Amino acid sequence: MMPGFPAPVRGPVSGSVRRAPTGFRLPGIVLAAALLLSLSPGVRAETTNTPPRARLSDSFGYSQENRSEGPWAIRRVRVRRSRTDLTFHVRLGGGSHLGLATLSAQATGTPKSQGRPLAAVNGDYFVRDGAFAGDPEGLCITEGALVSLPSEKSCFWIAPDGSPRCTNVISLMAVVWPDGTRIPAGLNEAPGDRPVVFTPEFGDATRRMSGRDLVLVPEQGTASLAVGEVRGFRLVAVHEGGGTPLSATNLVVHLPESLSSRSIPPVGGSVGIDTATLPDLRGVKTALGGGPALLRGGLPTQLQAGEVRHPRTAIGWNQDDFFLLQVDGRQPSVSVGMSFAELARCFQELGCTDALNLDGGGSSTLWVQGQVANNPCEGGERPMANSLVLVLENRADPN
Numbered sequence: 026m027m028p029g030f031p032a033p034v035r036g037p038v039s040g041s042v043r044r045a046p047t048g049f050r051l052p053g054i055v056l057a058a059a060l061l062l063s064l065s066p067g068v069r070a071e072t073t074n075t076p077p078r079a080r081l082s083d084s085f086g087y088s089q090e091n092r093s094e095g096p097w098a099i100r101r102v103r104v105r106r107s108r109t110d111l112t113f114h115v116r117l118g119g120g121s122h123l124g125l126a127t128l129s130a131q132a133t134g135t136p137k138s139q140g141r142p143l144a145a146v147n148g149d150y151f152v153r154d155g156a157f158a159g160d161p162e163g164l165c166i167t168e169g170a171l172v173s174l175p176s177e178k179s180c181f182w183i184a185p186d187g188s189p190r191c192t193n194v195i196s197l198m199a200v201v202w203p204d205g206t207r208i209p210a211g212l213n214e215a216p217g218d219r220p221v222v223f224t225p226e227f228g229d230a231t232r233r234m235s236g237r238d239l240v241l242v243p244e245q246g247t248a249s250l251a252v253g254e255v256r257g258f259r260l261v262a263v264h265e266g267g268g269t270p271l272s273a274t275n276l277v278v279h280l281p282e283s284l285s286s287r288s289i290p291p292v293g294g295s296v297g298i299d300t301a302t303l304p305d306l307r308g309v310k311t312a313l314g315g316g317p318a319l320l321r322g323g324l325p326t327q328l329q330a331g332e333v334r335h336p337r338t339a340i341g342w343n344q345d346d347f348f349l350l351q352v353d354g355r356q357p358s359v360s361v362g363m364s365f366a367e368l369a370r371c372f373q374e375l376g377c378t379d380a381l382n383l384d385g386g387g388s389s390t391l392w393v394q395g396q397v398a399n400n401p402c403e404g405g406e407r408p409m410a411n412s413l414v415l416v417l418e419n420r421a422d423p424n
Contacts, residue, residue, distance in 0.1 A: 081417070084108040085143055087393050091360075098360035099371070100391050100398050102144045102349040102415070106342070110418040113183065113347075114139060115148065115167040115313050118410050122228045123159040123172070123213060125151075125408035128390045129397060132414050140418040145392040146338050146349050149173075149314035150384045151410030156232045157215045159410045163314020164194055167411075170249045171300055172226045174198060174212045178316025181340060181381045181413075185308035189342050191318050191381045194302050198222070200278055201255070201297030203290050210298075212250075216281045222298060223269075223277040224250055231267045231277050237285055238269040239278040241296055248276040253307025255299045260290050313413055315339075319369040319380040328369065334362040336389035336402050340413065341372040341380030348375050349415070351391035355402040384409070 084105035091098055104111050116131040118124040126134075132145035150162040164180040165173035175194040182190050199207040200220050211221040216234060223231045225248055231238055241258035242248070248271075250256065258276070269277050278296065280289070290296060306312065318326045319339060336354035340347065350371060354362020363371070365382060372380040387403040397406060 079105065079108065081108075085111060085415075085417075087144070087398070089398070095361050095363070096359060097363065098353040098356075098399070100351045100393075101375075102391070102393060104144075104347040104349075104415060106345060106347060109187070110140075110420045111143070112140075112416055112418055113311055114414050114416050115165060115311055116145075116412045116414050117165075117167060117172065117226070118159045118408065119228065122226050123161075123410065124228075125153075125159045125410060127406035127408055128392050128412050129406060131409075131412045132392050133395070135414055135416060138419070140416040143394060143415045143417055144349060145412050145414040146340070146351060147384055147388045147390045147409050148411035148413055152215075160214050161314055161410045163316065164312050165314060165411055166252060166306075166309055166312035167226075169251050169310040170224075170226055171252045172213060172224075173314070174214075175302070176314060176316075178314060179318040179381055180312060180314045180316070182306060182309050182312035189347070189379070191321070191379045192304070194304065194306065197299065197301040197303065199299045201299055203295055207299070208284075210278070216279055218281060218283050220281070220284065221279045222250070223271060223279060224248060225271050225273050225276065227271060230271055231269045231279060234267040234279070236265075236267070236279055236281045237289075238264040238267055239280065239289060239296070240264065240269060240275055241278060241298075242275050244295075247273045249273070250276075250298065250300050251307075252300050252302055252309055252312075253305055255297055255301075258296045258298060260292055260294050260296055262292065263289070313383070313411065315381050315383040317365065317382055319365060319382055320372050320377055321379055323373065323378045325366065325369040325373075328365040332364050332366070334364050334367075335385050336360075336362050336387070337368050337385045338383045338389045338391070339368055339372070339380055340383065341375065341377035343376050343378050346375075348372065348377060348380075349391065349413075350375075351389055351399050353399050353402065354385075354389070356400065359400070383413075 086103050089100045118126040132142045135142040152160040161173040164175035174196040198210050200210045213227040240262040244257040337352045339350050352363045353360035387407045391398045
């Protein structure tokens, strides 16, 4: 078994046993050992006095166990935080823009320039149908680009100093007119009664919808937005009815009909976009929505709907390790799923101080080394909006 993992409970699982996906038919102990062997890099003599980096097999591991008390089928990935070349990245269903794709597709679509994907879990809740399918419910920042604004739920983000955080975030995003008037705005989402900013991460064009599209080009840089900044743009065109192209060199501020009567700057005029948040997330490159928070300071939070059992996916951590945890559900003879309270206790058993629930149900999926490790309750992978992918970065390492 991997260091730091609790020994699996060997109690019998009642009822018929569902067949594991292709490539995961080995028992848990054999599988974990196989993964260790496959991940162990070659060892060569040290030629410098630099202390050797821990082997990958000591820094990243997978384990699984069946607990009869649920019954529960639990999968875990452990990552040593000391390995700075093991990093988390948020992937989108559309690759470079919003969309829907399976977890396998998102993980294997990791650009080679980033490194090799080792493990991945499903991400935030999301819009499944309609013109805005693939819109994450909460905060989404990928490679520094702000894609979706936070909801009222907690989210996971990695601070510029590399430390993980789990907290609620409030968006202060606004469109700023030349006279200093600020209008709260949304981002890459279905319009309501407020302006919505559409960036290149939304897709090739805005949707057909009533109202006006203000086409803006940046005063400098690309049209992608980062969190915690005020950017200046120049108005170059006004389109009616949506369907306006988006690119790296322009974005769109959509004004719904309820705001169509207000005066706007003339073509050639300046418009500002403020992406401030509370707390200030300036410099954050990776963030993912979810919720609720399961642990803070090692203690369970006030959980919502705590007694309902469903398939679950979550991330937790302590000073030394990250843990990705997935629990199958809605399979009575194999795994019934967990309540939030039961999931929080699992992270406490692992010694975690903080943990955040992610989307569950049919979305609950864990991918490890090219394989889906669990049995999704809908019989296969559900296309999803985003994911959290663990990547081994391309770095020169004598070990």
